[in-house]
Amino acid sequence: MSPVLAGVLQLTALIAALALAYRPLGDYMAAVYSSPKHLRVEKVVYRCIGANADAQMRWPAYLRSVLAFSVAGVLFLYLLQRVQGGLPLSFGFASISPDQAFNTAASFVGNTNWQSYSGEQAMGHVVQTAGLAVQNFVSAATGMAVAIALVRGFARSVHSRQAGGHTGDLGNFWADLVRGTVRVLIPISVLGALVLVACGAIQNFSGIHEVGQFMGGTQQTGGGAYASQEVIKELGTNGGGIANANSAHPFENPDAFTNLFEIFLILVIPFSLTRTFGKIVGNVKQGYAILATMGVIWLGFTLLMMWTEFAHGGPALQAAGAAMEGKETRFGVGSSAIFSVATTLTSTGAVDSFHSSFTAFGGGIQLLGMMLGEIAPGGVGSGLYGMLVMAIIAVFIAGLMVGRTPEYLGKKIGTREIKLAACYILITPTLVLGFSAASMVMPDALGSMLNTKALGAGSHGFSEVLYAFTSGANNNGSAFAGLNANTPWYNTTIGLCILLGRFLPMVFVLALAGSLAEQKPVPETAGTLRTEKPLFAGLLVGTILIITGLTYFPALALGPLAEGLS
Amino acid sequence: MVKTVNNSVRNSARLLAAGLRALLVLTVVCGVIYPLVVTGVAQAAFPAKANGSEVSSDGKVVGSSLIGQRYDKGTDKKGDPIPDLRYFQSRPSAGLGSNKDNGVNTRYDLQVSGASNLGASNTDLVDAVHERRKWVAETYGVPESKVPADAVTSSGSGLDPHISPEYAELQAARVAKENHLDATKVAALVKEHTDGRVLGFMGEPRVNVLELNIALKDLAQRHGGG
Numbered sequence: 088m089s090p091v092l093a094g095v096l097q098l099t100a101l102i103a104a105l106a107l108a109y110r111p112l113g114d115y116m117a118a119v120y121s122s123p124k125h126l127r128v129e130k131v132v133y134r135c136i137g138a139n140a141d142a143q144m145r146w147p148a149y150l151r152s153v154l155a156f157s158v159a160g161v162l163f164l165y166l167l168q169r170v171q172g173g174l175p176l177s178f179g180f181a182s183i184s185p186d187q188a189f190n191t192a193a194s195f196v197g198n199t200n201w202q203s204y205s206g207e208q209a210m211g212h213v214v215q216t217a218g219l220a221v222q223n224f225v226s227a228a229t230g231m232a233v234a235i236a237l238v239r240g241f242a243r244s245v246h247s248r249q250a251g252g253h254t255g256d257l258g259n260f261w262a263d264l265v266r267g268t269v270r271v272l273i274p275i276s277v278l279g280a281l282v283l284v285a286c287g288a289i290q291n292f293s294g295i296h297e298v299g300q301f302m303g304g305t306q307q308t309g310g311g312a313y314a315s316q317e318v319i320k321e322l323g324t325n326g327g328g329i330a331n332a333n334s335a336h337p338f339e340n341p342d343a344f345t346n347l348f349e350i351f352l353i354l355v356i357p358f359s360l361t362r363t364f365g366k367i368v369g370n371v372k373q374g375y376a377i378l379a380t381m382g383v384i385w386l387g388f389t390l391l392m393m394w395t396e397f398a399h400g401g402p403a404l405q406a407a408g409a410a411m412e413g414k415e416t417r418f419g420v421g422s423s424a425i426f427s428v429a430t431t432l433t434s435t436g437a438v439d440s441f442h443s444s445f446t447a448f449g450g451g452i453q454l455l456g457m458m459l460g461e462i463a464p465g466g467v468g469s470g471l472y473g474m475l476v477m478a479i480i481a482v483f484i485a486g487l488m489v490g491r492t493p494e495y496l497g498k499k500i501g502t503r504e505i506k507l508a509a510c511y512i513l514i515t516p517t518l519v520l521g522f523s524a525a526s527m528v529m530p531d532a533l534g535s536m537l538n539t540k541a542l543g544a545g546s547h548g549f550s551e552v553l554y555a556f557t558s559g560a561n562n563n564g565s566a567f568a569g570l571n572a573n574t575p576w577y578n579t580t581i582g583l584c585i586l587l588g589r590f591l592p593m594v595f596v597l598a599l600a601g602s603l604a605e606q607k608p609v610p611e612t613a614g615t616l617r618t619e620k621p622l623f624a625g626l627l628v629g630t631i632l633i634i635t636g637l638t639y640f641p642a643l644a645l646g647p648l649a650e651g652l653s
Numbered sequence: 654m655v656k657t658v659n660n661s662v663r664n665s666a667r668l669l670a671a672g673l674r675a676l677l678v679l680t681v682v683c684g685v686i687y688p689l690v691v692t693g694v695a696q697a698a699f700p701a702k703a704n705g706s707e708v709s710s711d712g713k714v715v716g717s718s719l720i721g722q723r724y725d726k727g728t729d730k731k732g733d734p735i736p737d738l739r740y741f742q743s744r745p746s747a748g749l750g751s752n753k754d755n756g757v758n759t760r761y762d763l764q765v766s767g768a769s770n771l772g773a774s775n776t777d778l779v780d781a782v783h784e785r786r787k788w789v790a791e792t793y794g795v796p797e798s799k800v801p802a803d804a805v806t807s808s809g810s811g812l813d814p815h816i817s818p819e820y821a822e823l824q825a826a827r828v829a830k831e832n833h834l835d836a837t838k839v840a841a842l843v844k845e846h847t848d849g850r851v852l853g854f855m856g857e858p859r860v861n862v863l864e865l866n867i868a869l870k871d872l873a874q875r876h877g878g879g
Contacts, residue, residue: 088850088853090857093850093855093857097855098854100854119872132675132678132679135675135677135678136674136675136678137674138671138672138675152668152672155669155671155672156672156676158669159669159673159675159676160672161674162674163676163680164675168843205765205767207764207765215685216685216688217680217684219684220687220688221676221680221684222672224679224683225676261671261675264675264679268679268682273682273687276687276691280695281691281694281695284691284695284699284702284703285702287700287702287719288703289702289703290691290703291703292683292692293704298705298714298716299713299715299716301710301716301722301866301867302722302726302740306716306722306764307764308705308764310704310705310780312688312691312692314695314703315688316688319683321800330766331765331766332766332767332768332809332810332812335768335809335810336766336810336812337717337720337810337813337814338705338719338720338810341706342856343851343856344851344852344855344856346855346856347855349868375747399773401774402773402774403771403772403773403775403778403779404773405781406779406783406786406805407801407802407805407806408801408805409802409803409806411802411803412769412771412773412778412805412806413769413770413805413806413808414808414809415808415809415810415870416744416803416808416813416857417813417814417815417859419857422856438809441768441769443768443770443771443772444768444769444770444772444773444778445773445774450772461679500659501781547772547774603861650774651770652664653774
């Protein structure tokens with residue numbers, strides 16, 4: 088069997104697995120977020136928080152809770168790293184410096200998991216499991232909660248408050264946070280972690296110890312809760328592994344099956360949430376249209392990536408005979424290509440192969456994937472709300488064409504809604520392009536680029552910087568790791584990018600949700616745009632590509648395009 | 654005015670306290686109970702795997718079947734390692750080093766994972782690929798065109814435990830000669846240690862270098878080689 092055919096078969100198997108999970112998981116999540124009942128363990132948690140989980144929140148209250156929880160997360164994680172030197176079970180690793188601790192705290196709370204540290208030699212057991220892995224759960228649950236709040240904003244106008252609430256209610260953040268964690272993320276993580284261990288991922292709390300070597304002598308290695316963190320880092324689209332080599336490390340990702348399984352974990356919640364969306368708004372076909380839009384972009388990107396990686400352009404890869412630099416033998420080119428697209432089209436950023444050594448066009452595809460705003464299928468929750476904002480823009484454009492007030496899911500898209508949606512899509516490009524440009528004039532920042540010896544005369548170095556800020560502002564976390572990002576400039580600016588790129592969009596999404604929830608539903612007429620039809624999915628794909636293309640084309644031309652064409 | 658400011662400060666403090674309490678209770682659930690339960694079940698059900706898939710030879714642990722190693726006999730005058738050609742060689746590992754090099758937590762000499770991160774158009778990488786190809790071709794007496802890609806590129810982890818079957822087959826004759834073994838026997842050993850794709854279509858065919866070298870050592874000892 089040729090590697091290309093094997094790659095296509097792996098892609099087919101992945102699609103089949105995602106299709107099988109789509110309905111049950113999507114329906115289950117809809118039930119989780121709609122159920123009036125609390126589990127006993129959840130009641131205990133609510134009592135500890137001191138929150139009334141049945142109280143409905145309007146959008147400002149919901150937002151304040153999101154922000155309060157996230158601020159607490161940043162503070163706690165920052166402190167934990169700063170005192171690591173005195174914590175037990177930390178191998179005696181030193182405390183993390185202030186700029187790096189801020190960067191890492193922002194990064195994990197912001198569902199980004201950009202890592203300017205080298206995991207196995209910087210973070211001990213306590214910071215890994217009680218600090219970083221916790222944010223892998225709760226930052227994901229926060230993203231899902233905000234997405235569900237937006238969906239409720241649509242639904243409560245469509246279904247004329249069956250729940251008997253008041254106008255503008257979006258649900259309860261604490262209930263959504265805890266349910267997402269306890270009922271969705273933890274059960275899948277426990278099962279998934281055991282699957283990974285069964286295949287060879289390690290799961291222990293041993294300290295630094297000596298392991299014998301074949302040629303004699305010993306080598307020092309550390310243990311760790313690899314499997315339990317690996318599974319949630321993929322499932323929650325976080326991406327921050329224990330090892331520096333991330334999912335390329337054999338202890339995180341021991342064989343080709345676990346590789347495919349991890350890709351499945353990355354994609355399963357973001358895709359299935361479109362079903363949850365359809366269920367809650369009372370029309371699963373609306374969910375299918377969003378799913379189709381995500382699926383078309385994801386599949387197109389994956390096929391393009393496989394094509395360019397198998398073609399292995401670039402002098403070094405041509406000399407080697409295949410694009411195997413930075414790739415593991417057990418995965419090969421095909422399954423590494425599938426992983427890299429899944430990780431950059433969601434907000435994951437985990438890597439099983441090193442993006443800096445991909446072909447120039449492959450690197451461009453990864454960059455473009457993140458620049459789309461990670462909505463195909465996107466991060467858990469953030470993918471869905473990002474795509475729904477794009478859908479509002481698409482509906483608006485369609486409305487302009489026929490000269491009628493646009494509406495989506497029975498909700499009028501007026502001036503206020505369009506302003507909020509426009510603000511949403513302007514945030515990340517402003518951050519990415521602004522900080523990349525600033526880095527080009529900072530002498531210290533330029534010194535961090537590794538690949539200045541590139542034939543493309545610095546275009547790969549520029550790609551490294553552009554990639555770093557794209558990854559940060561879009562909450563991805565993967566890197567063109569040639570860039571030495573552990574400098575005060577990059578630690579601070581990327582940390583800021585992550586926080587602004589994560590929480591400013593949430594402000595606009597929740598404001599939008601509130602504004603939608605306050606509206607009376609508009610009855611559907613013959614003139615209503617049918618947003619559950621393929622035509623609309625096509626319009627949505629076009630809108631996404633045009634908006635992203637117009638925004639980022641000049642920057643892409645200076646980086647990967649210049650390198651690939653030189 | 655002062656009263657409203659006071660009120661909003663008090664409200665923010667109250668909300669932040671709720672956030673902190675939520676974080677702490679979820680830290681107990683996700684950061685303590687969850688990893689301990691998974692570790693307990695994993696250690697009970699798959700102890701060997703959960704502890705790093707260690708493999709033994711002659712009753713001694715000689716590493717993990719999942720982690721690549723170097724097979725060298727000392728270093729040359731420049732300090733570069735000299736490959737021991739009695740054994741099958743792993744892929745180049747440009748990204749692999751120890752944490753002594755970068756000054757982080759230097760009380761340990763830890764194994765560090767990582768890639769070269771060199772771009773496809775990087776001239777250093779182009780040179781390295783040509784140099785490695787030349788070395789493999791000369792050392793194993795094969796034409797340069799026969800040298801597979803994994804033999805001239807470094808992996809993502811720098812700890813790749815595998816090489817391609819092509820690279821193993823290419824090394825077999827020289828390895829047999831160095832061990833005074835029958836070349837067909839060593840070739841058969843490579844075949845025996847070649848794993849196909851998982852379930853026939855996942856990943857790529859590969860040879861685990863450590864396991865192959867352990868079997869090779871056994872074979873050489875049985876035949877009184879050397």
